[in-house]
Amino acid sequence: MHSSRFLFPRILSFFTMPLPTPLSPVSPVSQIRPVTVLSRIGQPTKLVSPITDTNLSVLEKSKQLAAWTAVDQHVKPEHRVIGIGSGSTVPYVVERIVQLGAEANQERVFIPTGFQSKELIVSSGLNLGDVDQFPTIDVTLDGADEVDRELNCIKGGGACHLREKVLAEAANTFILVADYRKNVEFLGTNFASGIPIEVVPFAYAKVLQNIHHHLGCPKASLRMAVKKAGPVVTDNGNFVIDAPYDQETMKTPYTIMAQIKMLTGVVEVGVFCHMAKAAYFGNADGTVTIKWNDGRVEEVAAAQT
Numbered sequence: 683m684h685s686s687r688f689l690f691p692r693i694l695s696f697f698t699m700p701l702p703t704p705l706s707p708v709s710p711v712s713q714i715r716p717v718t719v720l721s722r723i724g725q726p727t728k729l730v731s732p733i734t735d736t737n738l739s740v741l742e743k744s745k746q747l748a749a750w751t752a753v754d755q756h757v758k759p760e761h762r763v764i765g766i767g768s769g770s771t772v773p774y775v776v777e778r779i780v781q782l783g784a785e786a787n788q789e790r791v792f793i794p795t796g797f798q799s800k801e802l803i804v805s806s807g808l809n810l811g812d813v814d815q816f817p818t819i820d821v822t823l824d825g826a827d828e829v830d831r832e833l834n835c836i837k838g839g840g841a842c843h844l845r846e847k848v849l850a851e852a853a854n855t856f857i858l859v860a861d862y863r864k865n866v867e868f869l870g871t872n873f874a875s876g877i878p879i880e881v882v883p884f885a886y887a888k889v890l891q892n893i894h895h896h897l898g899c900p901k902a903s904l905r906m907a908v909k910k911a912g913p914v915v916t917d918n919g920n921f922v923i924d925a926p927y928d929q930e931t932m933k934t935p936y937t938i939m940a941q942i943k944m945l946t947g948v949v950e951v952g953v954f955c956h957m958a959k960a961a962y963f964g965n966a967d968g969t970v971t972i973k974w975n976d977g978r979v980e981e982v983a984a985a986q987t
């Protein structure tokens with residue numbers, strides 16, 4: 683048993699021990715300043731390509747060439763903030779960015795449009811950021827469900843269109859990558875399931891009723907999940923309505939987009955009007971078609987293999 687005679691010097695030495703140097707205090711209300719390089723703790727130091735399949739079909743190769751050409755033409759060495767969209771062509775975008783090398787990418791931050799692109803960014807070893815840190819983006823590259831002759835497009839087949847539209851609007855340059863089935867004269871030609879509409883769950887029945895009875899789309903329906911009972915729930919916790927409009931309505935996409943957006947309970951509409959600078963389509967024969975927002979159309983020869 684200790685007597686106080688032995689305990690006292692110990693307590694004294696504890697109080698005289700030097701304290702660790704305090705970190706400089708950081709106010710939680712100080713001005714938010716974007717960081718240029720995010721923490722890479724736990725991240726691979728080497729960049730890793732998301733494409734491991736070396737046996738791509740001709741169509742997949744053409745999507746790859748479309749994505750690579752888009753990256754080569756629009757991701758400039760001075761770009762620091764890059765938006766990464768969603769869809770089946772986007773992994774080839776990330777593949778090309780990874781090929782630019784660790785040095786070219788170390789000062790860059792990549793902003794995802796949803797779970798898929800976040801996974802792509804993180805697993806490739808690229809720096810992850812968010813649009814609330816970086817509300818101005820140098821270039822966003824994204825997929826599409828359909829793109830018309832004026833580069834209006836339908837997006838949201840994967841229920842990502844809310845974040846995608848935010849990143850498209852935040853970008854100085856917005857670029858689409860897809861395959862030839864998405865390259866149409868008028869929206870709604872091949873993509874028959876309709877305009878994707880993100881709605882707050884509480885309001886979905888009322889929005890659906892309004893679309894059926896007041897906005898001329900009796901076949902609009904709530905998107906149901908495949909391997910889950912009940913509706914699809916977006917990355918934002920909302921539901922999605924798909925509204926298949928007739929071709930006459932889809933010839934003026936801005937009008938119908940604005941009417942749907944005015945409905946209370948609608949969060950975002952998967953129609954993007956006059957936002958893209960160019961769209962890159964991989965063709966069935968391996969070539970790539972580039973449509974520019976000034977009406978120019980260019981062809982890129984198939985890759986030699």
Ligand SMILES: O=C[C@H](O)[C@H](O)[C@H](O)COP(=O)(O)O
Pocket residue numbers: 767768769770771824825826827836837838839840841842843846
């Ligand atoms: O919500 C999903 C996005 O808008 C996609 O970019 C779009 O659905 C195209 O995806 P995919 O290339 O897989 O057809």
